[in-house]
Amino acid sequence: MLERTDAAASETATTATPATTERARFATEPKPATGSFRTVEPRIEVTAPLGERYDEILTPEALEFLAELHDRFAHTRHELLAVRLQTRVDAANGRDPKFLPETERIRNDPSWRVAGAAPGLEDRRVEITGPTDRKMAINALNSGAKVWLADQEDATSPTWQNVIEGQLSLFDFLRGNLEYTSPEGKEYRVTASETPTIVMRPRGWHLTEKHIRFHDRAGRDMHASGSLVDFGLYFFHNAQKLIDAGRGPYFYLPKLESHREAKLWNDIFVYAQDRLGIPQGTVRATVLIETIQAAFQMDEILYELRDHCAGLNAGRWDYIFSIVKTFRSRGRRWVMPDRKAITMTVPFMRAYTELLVATCHKRGAHAIGGMSAFIPNRRDAEVTERALAAVAADKRREAGDGFDGTWVAHPDLIPTARAEFDAVLGDRPNQVDRLRDDVHVTAAQLLDIPSIGGQVTEAGVRDNISIGIRYIESWLRGVGAAAIDNLMEDAATAEISRSQVWQWLNDNTVTAEGTRIDQTSIVRLMAAAVADLPRFEGDRFDDAISVFRSVALEPEFPTFLTVGAYARFL
Incomplete structure (x- = not known):
């Protein structure tokens, strides 16, 4: 069955009714090559109403930066989304993912390494994930975690308000102005003496931002890329502020399906650093391995991002979804049991995580574990006890397998997760030097769905x-x-x-x-x-x-x- 590309599906989105009084104010125009000013069709156009302080994020200069990113990279994005479609068609027709023969030299070359940890990323033993609304941002920043994954992707519903006000939360924190008062009058402020390092996750390549339109130089009109909008606004406003604070512009990259998609991100980093006068190699990216296609290209993904790469993350839930999606029509062999039966200890998930740790450490990269879905309930002690026990077992396994850090989704889980990693790491910031030469994962092991049982x-x-x-x-x-x-x-x-x-x-x-x-x-x-x-x-x-x-x-x-x-x- 033929599918539309994600890009094509996204482009069916209807454009919100614009606030006409703001449209001209927040549209950018290309600079004429020579001569005096002339009226032209705007290149980037905001078509949604503007809330309070949105103009601090959607400045003409920031929108011009977005226009430049789209000029240079939107076409490649569309090409790669078309490749995804062909890959899905191939899988539906019986062609399994495989380790690429054309990149075997990269996998077999022991000499190259990634850039590795940057300031604030040396110790990542516990990372808290969560959306970027003001309340959740403050809770994350006060949590005691080493890293906050400031999530504009799977933990954020991409309403126009969430997209821009999430940017405002990050903008304000980096300028010492982040606070929030709830409708009930409860006040929230950042009070921690040491706050987590921020690693921001933009939306995946498949998602658009329908409230911003881009008019390319060929006269085509399209929705902006959600990835470029999220990255571009955050980087433009905050990269230098982050550097001044002793950190840097760090990113989690979601939903990648190939090393070519990783190269696109690397090209964007190179351009953005040059454009804003930031030294090359300042950016750090951690790639979520959350598709079955990417699992076969871990080395290649690290290689393409090597000058800007900090590590890989085992995005377990999207990884399971990717397998169901990829092989959904391939017959009974690929049918999985109840969701709760697909644990991290079933053979194909063990193969995936062990390959990730081994690949990362061979290249000097951090391996970051995934998020256990269990959460405590402060009103139910029994539920909390079960959640803490489940999280402890999950993090004990990850630390023992060689992961350098892990995710939690709730502040109350941080002490439990930290204790398990402390027991293995001690005073060391990570265990990147622990090479897993005992790991030899095959394609058959990554695709061993029948052994799940259940x-x-x-x-x-x-x-x-x-x-x-x-x-x-x-x-x-x-x-x-x-x-x-x-x-x-x-x-x-x-x-x-x-x-x-x-x-x-x-x-x-x-x-x-x-x-x-x-x-x-x-x-x-x-x-x-x-x-x-x-x-x-x-x-x-x-x-x-x-x-x-x-x-x-x-x-x-x-x-x-x-x-x-x-x-x-x-």
Whole structure:
């Protein structure tokens, strides 16, 4: 079944009604080569209403920088998204991912290394992830973690307000002005004597920013790239401030599927540093290995980013989603059991994480572990005890396997995670010098889905439906990280839930209870899940149900649920 490219799907997004009084004010114009000023079509145009202080982020100079980034790199982005489409078609037709023969020399060359740690990134034993709204930013900065992943991607619903006000949160913190007062009057301020190093995560290549339009030099009109908008605004306003504070402009790069996509980011870093007069090699990037395609190109990704690379991260939830998505129509061998049965200790996940650690340490890069979804509940001691035990076991395994740090999603988990890494690291900032020469992972091991075992149960189907709908509802209200049934759900975990339902439906999977999964059984389970939903004023459950149907029950499989939902609702 032929799919549209992510870029093409994104371009179906409708443009928000512009605030006409602001349109001209925040449109940039190309500089005429010679002669006097002339009126021309603007190159970058903001088409959304502007909130309070948005003009501090969307300055003419910053928008001109965005225009330059799009001039130079938007075309390559579209080409690489088209390559993704062909890769998916190849996988659907039976061609498995593989270690690339044309880059074997890079994998076999022992001499090269990445740039490695930069100031503030030497010790990354516990990193806290979370969105960039003011309250969550302050909580993260006061958390005691070594690093804050300031997330404009999976933990952020990309409403126009979230996108720009998240930039304002970072802008204000770096100028000593970040504070927040809740509607109830509670005041939040950054009080920690030592705050985490900020590593900002922009949106993935597949996402657009529909509230900003770019008019290229060939006269084509398109939505701006979410990646370039997030990176460009943060870098333009804050790179020098970060350097002055003894840190630097550091980034997590999500959803990469190839070393060519890594090279695109490297080219952007080179240009941005030159453009703003920042020394080459100041930027540091940590790449999330969260697609099955990228798992086969870890060395190559590090190589392309070697002058700007700090490490790799095991993005476990998106990685599972990527496998379901890639092999969803390849037959029963590729059908996975209930989501809760896909743990980090099943063979194909062990192969993935061990290969990541070995590859990183061979190249002088940090290997950063993933996020356990368990979270504490301050109102339920039993839930908290189970969460802490699960997180401790997860982080003990990671530290023992050689990871240099890990993620948590809640401040209360930091002491537990830190204790497990302290036990292995002691006073050392990391264990990059621990080479894993014992690891020899094959393609077959990375693709060993049948060895998972487990079953698809009616409870597993019901949980996926309930979690999927409740998360989408939260996302539509602008909340991108949601605590659901004592687990932290974000876009990646919601993608697993809906893609498994799609796969089970299209494979005619039979549950452990003997029920064939078809439209009738799913509609019945959806009705039961919807009946239990906690409705409230202003909820978006009706829209969420519509989105879930479109991404889980329709014959066509959207590559990301967020693309269509963003176009329709945000």
